[in-house]
Amino acid sequence: MPNLTQQLKLYAVTDRHWLAGRTLVDCVTKALAGGVSMVQLREKHMAQADFIAEACAIKKVCQTFQVPFLINDDLAVAQAVDADGIHVGQADLDAAAIKAQWGPNKIVGVSAQTVAQAQAAQAAGADYLGVGAVFPTATKTDAVSVSIATLQAITAAVTIPVVAIGGIHAENLLQLQHTGIVGVALVSELFDQADIQTHAAQLAQLSAQLSPKAF
DSSP states (O other): OOHHHHHHEEEOOOOOOOOOOHHHHHHHHHHHHTTTEEEEEESSSHHHHHHHHHHHHHHHHHHTTTTOHHHHEHHHHHHHHTTTTEETTTTOOOOHHHHHHTTTTTTTEEEEESSSHHHHHHHHTEEEEEEEOSSSOOSSSTOOOOOOHHHHHHHHSSSSSSSEEESSSSTTTTGGSSOOSSEEEEEEHHHHOSSHHHHHHHHHHHTOOOOOOOO
16 A cells, blocks of 8 residues: 555545546646646546546556546446545445455545544544545535534544545645645646646645644
């Protein structure tokens, strides 16, 4: 398993809503060239065969940049393409069940909004946590709001890496500097850009200034 403290520093979560006529492969390639350190392919409304084909293409790009490639929620697709891991929500399979079905060496990330959820995910074998939404976000309109205080409480309560997600952009990223997170997960702030590579490089410089807790 890779060094997650570093690989989670600038975590791209895809959303084809922001492509503006571009291909997802091209946008992910530019994000990786700019410094993205992990990629999660998120497809909620795609037929499985198309999802697998897209996943194979994105995985190939991630391998070129030697960056971990994860699938959102869909274990069958993750297994079919031999992804590096999967990210799941509170309503999905827990980490223990995923590791039992898929093997112990795959990365399993879990979304959490409370200390109790975070501790339960860690106990089940999660390798990292995604916590948010830490700021208002238009990407996921039903996202639960998580305060900075709760984010700090979560990072203090677990011994696995935590990334923040939700409404994070270049102007507010450093507000998370002393919360204990190892990195940030971004959607529109990466992909809703005319120059994805240049903006990713700027975000990589900012995320490098975060002060994560020691692991």
